[in-house]
Amino acid sequence: xxxxxxxxxxxxxxxxxxxxxxxxxxxxxxxxxxxxxxxxxxxxxxxxxxxxxxxxxxxxxxxxxxxxxxxxxxxxxxxxxxxxxxxxxxxxxxxxxxxxxxxxxxxxxxxxxxxxxxxxxxxxxxxxxxxxxxxxxxxxxxxx
Numbered sequence: 001x002x003x004x005x006x007x008x009x010x011x012x013x014x015x016x017x018x019x020x021x022x023x024x025x026x027x028x029x030x031x032x033x034x035x036x037x038x039x040x041x042x043x044x045x046x047x048x049x050x051x052x053x054x055x056x057x058x059x060x061x062x063x064x065x066x067x068x069x070x071x072x073x074x075x076x077x078x079x080x081x082x083x084x085x086x087x088x089x090x091x092x093x094x095x096x097x098x099x100x101x102x103x104x105x106x107x108x109x110x111x112x113x114x115x116x117x118x119x120x121x122x123x124x125x126x127x128x129x130x131x132x133x134x135x136x137x138x139x140x141x142x143x144x
Contacts (some may be wrong), residue, residue, distance in 0.1 A: 002136040003109040005123060009142055012114040013043055016095060017050040019112065020071055024056050029087040032058075032073045033080060034095040040075045043095065077101040097122040099129045109135075 009015035016032075023030055034040040040060070047056055058071035061079035066072050072083040072090075080102040083090070093110045094100050097119075100109075109130075113123040130137055 001109065002107070002138065003111060003127075003130045005111045005113060005127065005137070005139045007113045007115075007120070007123070007139060007141050009112050009114045012095070012112050012119070013046050014050055015142065016043070016093060016112045017047050017054070017056065019110065020047065020058070020093065021051075021054055021056045023091060024070060029070045029090040030072075030093055031080060031083045031087060031090045032071065032093045032095060033075075033100045034073070035075055035098065035101075036096075037075045039095075040073055044073055094126075097126075099126050 006015070006019075020030060020032070032040075032043070034043060044058070044060060047058055056071065057069055058073060059066040059069040061072050061074045061083050063069075066083070067086040070087075072079075072087065074080045074083055080100065089107055091108045091110060092100065093112070095112070111123060111126065113119055127137060
């Protein structure tokens with residue numbers, strides 16, 4: 001499995017929203033993981049309004065219409081397992097500071113890392129965890 005790290009995001013949530021929009025426009029299905037429920041709810045609201053004209057169809061895994069949505073937001077392993085049943089080999093966007101509890105049978109994992117030192121340190125730990133599992137790791141700096 002391949003893991004792509006994008007380093008240097010000025011605003012991690014905004015960059016993640018733009019990334020989700022681009023992948024949705026390419027026809028990809030995605031699962032977003034963030035273990036903190038309140039932070040995930042904040043990201044959900046942010047995704048609805050990060051651009052006035054953007055449309056990125058998504059749902060929290062707990063929503064009744066999540067099974068019909070190409071982007072599902074999850075905060076725990078049970079929700080990730082449920083989302084895997086609805087999506088066909090989704091890409092995983094990890095917004096958590098830890099490696100997700102369930103690494104899905106997906107094509108790729110995406111990691112967006114802010115320029116804050118704490119965030120970069122946490123990303124280095126995730127990098128080593130993925131590396132120890134034999135994943136193909138790629139890194140790039142975001143354009144400023």
